[in-house]
Amino acid sequence: MAAVLASNHHGKGRVRVTKVIRRGPVHSVLQFNVEILLDGPTNAAFTAADNSLIIPTDTQKNTVYVLAKTTSFDCAEQFAIIVAKHFLATYPDLVHRCRVMVKEDTWKRVRTADSTGKTRDHDHAFLKAGPHYLFGRSEGTRQPCGRISIRAFGGVKGLTLFKTTQSSFTNFHKDNNTSLPEAEDRLLGTCMDGEWEYDVLRSPDFSGDRAKIIDVLVEQFAGPADKGVYSPSVQVTCFQMGSAVLATVPSVSECTFYMPNVHNLPFDLAKYGLVNADQTGLPHIFYPVDEPHGIIQATMKRPSSKL
Numbered sequence: 001m002a003a004v005l006a007s008n009h010h011g012k013g014r015v016r017v018t019k020v021i022r023r024g025p026v027h028s029v030l031q032f033n034v035e036i037l038l039d040g041p042t043n044a045a046f047t048a049a050d051n052s053l054i055i056p057t058d059t060q061k062n063t064v065y066v067l068a069k070t071t072s073f074d075c076a077e078q079f080a081i082i083v084a085k086h087f088l089a090t091y092p093d094l095v096h097r098c099r100v101m102v103k104e105d106t107w108k109r110v111r112t113a114d115s116t117g118k119t120r121d122h123d124h125a126f127l128k129a130g131p132h133y134l135f136g137r138s139e140g141t142r143q144p145c146g147r148i149s150i151r152a153f154g155g156v157k158g159l160t161l162f163k164t165t166q167s168s169f170t171n172f173h174k175d176n177n178t179s180l181p182e183a184e185d186r187l188l189g190t191c192m193d194g195e196w197e198y199d200v201l202r203s204p205d206f207s208g209d210r211a212k213i214i215d216v217l218v219e220q221f222a223g224p225a226d227k228g229v230y231s232p233s234v235q236v237t238c239f240q241m242g243s244a245v246l247a248t249v250p251s252v253s254e255c256t257f258y259m260p261n262v263h264n265l266p267f268d269l270a271k272y273g274l275v276n277a278d279q280t281g282l283p284h285i286f287y288p289v290d291e292p293h294g295i296i297q298a299t300m301k302r303p304s305s306k307l
């Protein structure tokens with residue numbers, strides 16, 4: 001045998017489930033895309049064709065629908081915890097670790113006039129938020145003493161932000177390969193992915209906390225509506241966004257933000273006899289480039305937490 005099995009897991013991905021909650025005429029909708037990964041004593045399934053300790057991935061898929069029906073939850077984080085606890089509690093001999101990722105499509109109520117002409121949230125029609133989406137993630141493990149421990153995470157994928165001033169990048173290291181000009185006043189765009197860990201001992205209010213986090217991220221990036229907030233680099237903005245999340249949401253113990261610097265480059269109009277500048281003297285015609293993009297990433301923790 002040329003190989004030994006170093007590690008393995010099995011699970012089910014892209015399990016899509018929609019739950020409708022009807023309270024009289026007012027309905028709510030939760031729509032998830034779930035991935036489950038199970039670790040257990042399954043080496044023999046890979047090395048000796050022994051499936052006796054395998055929970056079929058089909059069973060895992062069915063379990064998502066059964067749990068959607070039989071349990072109560074109002075966001076991805078809660079459902080991720082429910083699923084992880086279920087597999088660890090139901091199969092003590094077959095599962096020692098369960099990781100669950102729940103991506104959530106956010107359906108916001110349509111706002112429209114009702115039959116009396118008053119504008120209000122619609123009872124049962126929804127508009128999908130995006131392009132970003134939120135997710136909840138759990139990592140459940142069985143301790144040697146048999147106790148189940150759960151770590152809970154939340155996050156956002158593709159939060160797309162842009163501002164047209166109050167951003168600079170200067171005084172960077174320069175050498176023979178440098179062509180980047182100093183920019184005192186530039187555009188700033190990102191399509192960020194963020195993940196944060198909840199301190200489960202603080203009994204987080206998952207849906208309330210994550211709504212606050214998204215608000216804080218947007219507010220920190222943008223600043224006050226009239227004056228904005230000055231950004232000397234994506235790095236500083238990233239750290240300020242993380243600091244604000246930790247300051248505002250006590251149930252978050254740490255957060256990691258991946259913030260691509262999505263460039264908008266001034267278009268060279270000189271060859272068409274035009275000066276690419278408006279009355280401020282700054283360029284105003286740009287072309288957005290998705291690639292390459294800068295990669296700025298950081299993890300922020302509370303000062304007291306051990307590194």
Ligand SMILES: O=c1[nH]c(=O)c2[nH]c(=O)[nH]c2[nH]1
Nearest residue numbers: 169180232233234235261294
């Ligand atoms: O905010 C920035 N950080 C960088 O590290 C960087 N590098 C670069 O070319 N432009 C920028 N902008």
